[in-house]
Amino acid sequence: MDNLNNLMQGFEDVVAPMNLLLALIGVLVGTAVGVLPGIGPAMTVALLLPITYGMEPVQAFIMFAGIFYGGMYGGSTTSILLNTPGESSSVVTAIEGNKMAKAGRAAQALATAAIGSFVAGTIGTLLLVLVTPVVVDFAVSLGAPDYFALMLLSFIAVTSVLGASRIRGVISLLLGLTIGLVGIDTVSGQQRLTLGVPQLADGIDVVVVAVGIFAVGEALWVAAHLRRRPVEIIPVGRPWMGRKDWKRSWKPWLRGTAFGFPFGALPAGGAEIPTFLSYATEKRLTKHPEEFGKGAIEGVAGPEAANNASAAGTLVPMLAIGLPTNATAAVMLAAFQSYGIQPGPLLFEREASLVWVLIASLFIGNLMLLLLNLPLAPAWAKLLQIPRPYLYAGILFFASMGAYAVNAQPLDLFLLLTLGLLGFAMRRFGLPVLPLIIGAILGPRAELQGRRSLQLSGGELSGLIGGPVSYAVYAVIVVVLVWPLVRRFVVRPRTSPA
Amino acid sequence: MSSQVDERSVEDARPPQGKDRAQYGMCAFLVLVGIAVIVDGLGIPHITSSTDPVGPRAVPVILGALLLLVAVAYAVDVARGGHGEPEAGEDVDLSQGTDWRTVLLLIGAFVVNAVLIERLGWVISGALLFWGTAFALGNRHYVRNLLIAVTMSLTTFYAFAIGLGVNLPAGVLQGIL
Amino acid sequence: MTVLVGYVPSPEGEAALRAGIDEARLRGEKLLVVNTSRGDAYVDPRFAQEPDLAHVREDLAALGIEFDIRQVLGGGDAAEEIVELAEKLDVSLVVIGLRRRSAVGKLITGSAAQQILLGTDCPVLAVKAAV
Numbered sequence: 084m085d086n087l088n089n090l091m092q093g094f095e096d097v098v099a100p101m102n103l104l105l106a107l108i109g110v111l112v113g114t115a116v117g118v119l120p121g122i123g124p125a126m127t128v129a130l131l132l133p134i135t136y137g138m139e140p141v142q143a144f145i146m147f148a149g150i151f152y153g154g155m156y157g158g159s160t161t162s163i164l165l166n167t168p169g170e171s172s173s174v175v176t177a178i179e180g181n182k183m184a185k186a187g188r189a190a191q192a193l194a195t196a197a198i199g200s201f202v203a204g205t206i207g208t209l210l211l212v213l214v215t216p217v218v219v220d221f222a223v224s225l226g227a228p229d230y231f232a233l234m235l236l237s238f239i240a241v242t243s244v245l246g247a248s249r250i251r252g253v254i255s256l257l258l259g260l261t262i263g264l265v266g267i268d269t270v271s272g273q274q275r276l277t278l279g280v281p282q283l284a285d286g287i288d289v290v291v292v293a294v295g296i297f298a299v300g301e302a303l304w305v306a307a308h309l310r311r312r313p314v315e316i317i318p319v320g321r322p323w324m325g326r327k328d329w330k331r332s333w334k335p336w337l338r339g340t341a342f343g344f345p346f347g348a349l350p351a352g353g354a355e356i357p358t359f360l361s362y363a364t365e366k367r368l369t370k371h372p373e374e375f376g377k378g379a380i381e382g383v384a385g386p387e388a389a390n391n392a393s394a395a396g397t398l399v400p401m402l403a404i405g406l407p408t409n410a411t412a413a414v415m416l417a418a419f420q421s422y423g424i425q426p427g428p429l430l431f432e433r434e435a436s437l438v439w440v441l442i443a444s445l446f447i448g449n450l451m452l453l454l455l456n457l458p459l460a461p462a463w464a465k466l467l468q469i470p471r472p473y474l475y476a477g478i479l480f481f482a483s484m485g486a487y488a489v490n491a492q493p494l495d496l497f498l499l500l501t502l503g504l505l506g507f508a509m510r511r512f513g514l515p516v517l518p519l520i521i522g523a524i525l526g527p528r529a530e531l532q533g534r535r536s537l538q539l540s541g542g543e544l545s546g547l548i549g550g551p552v553s554y555a556v557y558a559v560i561v562v563v564l565v566w567p568l569v570r571r572f573v574v575r576p577r578t579s580p581a
Numbered sequence: 582m583s584s585q586v587d588e589r590s591v592e593d594a595r596p597p598q599g600k601d602r603a604q605y606g607m608c609a610f611l612v613l614v615g616i617a618v619i620v621d622g623l624g625i626p627h628i629t630s631s632t633d634p635v636g637p638r639a640v641p642v643i644l645g646a647l648l649l650l651v652a653v654a655y656a657v658d659v660a661r662g663g664h665g666e667p668e669a670g671e672d673v674d675l676s677q678g679t680d681w682r683t684v685l686l687l688i689g690a691f692v693v694n695a696v697l698i699e700r701l702g703w704v705i706s707g708a709l710l711f712w713g714t715a716f717a718l719g720n721r722h723y724v725r726n727l728l729i730a731v732t733m734s735l736t737t738f739y740a741f742a743i744g745l746g747v748n749l750p751a752g753v754l755q756g757i758l
Numbered sequence: 759m760t761v762l763v764g765y766v767p768s769p770e771g772e773a774a775l776r777a778g779i780d781e782a783r784l785r786g787e788k789l790l791v792v793n794t795s796r797g798d799a800y801v802d803p804r805f806a807q808e809p810d811l812a813h814v815r816e817d818l819a820a821l822g823i824e825f826d827i828r829q830v831l832g833g834g835d836a837a838e839e840i841v842e843l844a845e846k847l848d849v850s851l852v853v854i855g856l857r858r859r860s861a862v863g864k865l866i867t868g869s870a871a872q873q874i875l876l877g878t879d880c881p882v883l884a885v886k887a888a889v
Contacts, residue, residue, distance in 0.1 A: 120800055133747060133748075134741050134745060134747055135745075136745075136746075136747065137745035137746040137747060138745065165801070248658065248663060248665070250651065250654055250655055250658050250663075251655075251665050253651055254607075254611065254651055254655060257611075257644065257647055257648050257651055258611075258614070260644055261614060261618055261644060261648070264618070264640065264641060264644065268637040270633045270637065271628050271630075271633055271636065271637040273625045273626065273628065273637040274625075275621065275622070275625060275637060275641060276617075276618065276621050276641070278621075299691075302687065302714075303684055303687060303688070304668065306680065306683040306684050306687045306717065306718060307679045307680050307681070307683065307684045308679065308680065309680065309683070309718065309719070309797075310797070311795075311797030311831045311832035312795075312797060312805075312831055313795050313797060313799065313800065313801055313802035313805040314800060314801060315807040315808075315809075316801045316803075464801070467799065467800045467801035468799045468800075468801050468802065468803070469799060470720060470796070470798035470799045471718060471798055471799060471800065472714070472715040472716075472717075472718035472719060472720035472798060473715060473720070473729070475714060475718055476710075476711045476712075476714035476715040476718070476730075477711070477733075479687075479690075479691065479710060479711075479714050480707060480710055480711045480714070480733060480734075480737075481737075483691070483694050483695070483698075483707065483710055484703070484707065484737060484741075484747075484749065487698060487703075487748065487749065488741075488747045488748045488749060489748075490748075491748040491750070493695055493696070493698060493699055496691075496694065496695035496698070497695055500688065500691055500692065500695065503691075504688075507684075508607065508610075510667060510668040511603075511667050511668075512601075512603070512604055512607050512664075512665045512667070513664065513665020513666045513667055513668065514607075514665060530640050533635075534633060534635050534639075537634055537635050538633060538634060538635075541634055719796075719798065720798065721834070
């Protein structure tokens, strides 16, 4: 098959020493970032983006891919060994994982998480290889109206984030769109929202937005509420599993992967839903139901696999269509754009070698992560002893460095601060951050596609409806918007007791 | 036979109960932004052409209108008692009030860097930033922090600015480094 | 009059606790067990979590000694806190556990023991972990 050849070529290219070194750096940074509180892979990619401007794009993306996958591995270590879970995708792992750790089975929990992540990551990346070309073929047939519809769907889907009301998601999205609006309109050349400041003509760089909202906002928020009571960490030796553990883990790994990958590929699928689904399924299918809630290994194996598979899944729409489904994918998309590369169906034609090296490095990175995490998990946990002042000083240090390096203008630092304050306010008022990032990154593209669609129809709104895809997507949008109302006024009154 | 935990915290706990009035502030902010977007949008000359029937004005105006709408819906939600959960996290202890002093110190350190970076160069201003942040967050090992800060700014300067060609100003130390 | 023990959940801390118990008995004084953390780091192995404290409480109660356990969070270094407490309260003896450190280790992280030895007015008993 043609793609396998490409993949092999990718592997050959990846094995260059510099590329391997960067992959190693990426996975090390990614794991560290996943373990440490307050930083996530999305923020880290944004932080490191300006530094990579001097590198070849291939090298930069190998490192980013390592960070992407590494974050998942690090997050599970924290959620198992500590009482509090790390990223939202690791919440479910903590349920059984921490109980296992408390019962003295931390080594097994860590092992099943790491191996499961590896299995899921490898299978997920394989699926990526197989599925993406299919999606690309489909995507080639998409016209501007279809893209516009898809992006609208993304916007709407992302506003209903778990744990926050829809209104707040919309607020966040609109703020993001506003930020994306700043700058020169590409079609007409007019300045918008630049407030007479010439440096704003290029718009607010995505690095400044991402780093400001994520890094600076987080640092300010933590500064305001620094938690003083150290958390209990469960000491653990080297992770390993007995034969019974293997027997109990392998099916959950596969099932978790099956859940995770499709959800990762859907707009706003994210990693939370598949991990919950995996947990519920394992609970139902287990031969040891009494263990759930006290430390059942299936409850760690399944969700962890789902987690990693969904990470692989998010790369499918990102690479094939140019549609990001979570924060890290959004930042990666922006990273591509900053190199002048536009992900989408043409990506595989124009930059084929880049993409295949990237995919090959995912496999290699996955392997490195397994080798690093299995023996070294307890060492990673030691990172948590770094005093927070140093941690956040480091974050602000790199944030300022990166923001300045983008354009060598101090204005960016003030923008960074302003966005940081906005990020602070958003955290205070419970406004989710993801819609803002998606709005800021996708907004300009969506507008472009929208105006192009209308151009083709000479300004008639009907131009927004192009091929069959746009019909289908708009139908979905209508359903998504209307369903909550239907539920409230139609379904509930019917089910109220007579 | 007793035990006691002394928490040296900064302010008393003031958890928001019932209506979180501060959210109206956010509402007002949204209204301001919405108006600003619309005003700016209307200020753009309405240029359309055959290739661009919609023009650059459309999106700002629509966006501004949406912002105002949402601000109203938000106000209604807040009036009904809705509130967003302040983001909890691994590092965050929400039962205490907001430690404004630390936040202001942090902002201060940041602004110092922003203002001085071109004049004094990254090595000095970055080190100041790091030291200031560590200080703001409560770390009192002054000398040790200074050493760490300078090491970091020197290392990053050499590694990134000189090694990778990243834009970092040398400032006052131009020629010495 | 009280005997103040600087406690950490480690062999040194346990040794200090045992020595403190002996001294308190000898002098017929109350025992004050102090555990502190700057609260700087997310994980602090020198901070006694609930299970450790419960353990200490049980032991002391079983021995029938009059005791008080205090945890100080978010203040200064352990040494600073102990010196301060020794001044404020009527402390007749401070008991601490010593870690054997290499010369480089002492250089980088300083010596809490030295701070306590030099900072308090009352006598200080420094014990090593049981081998």
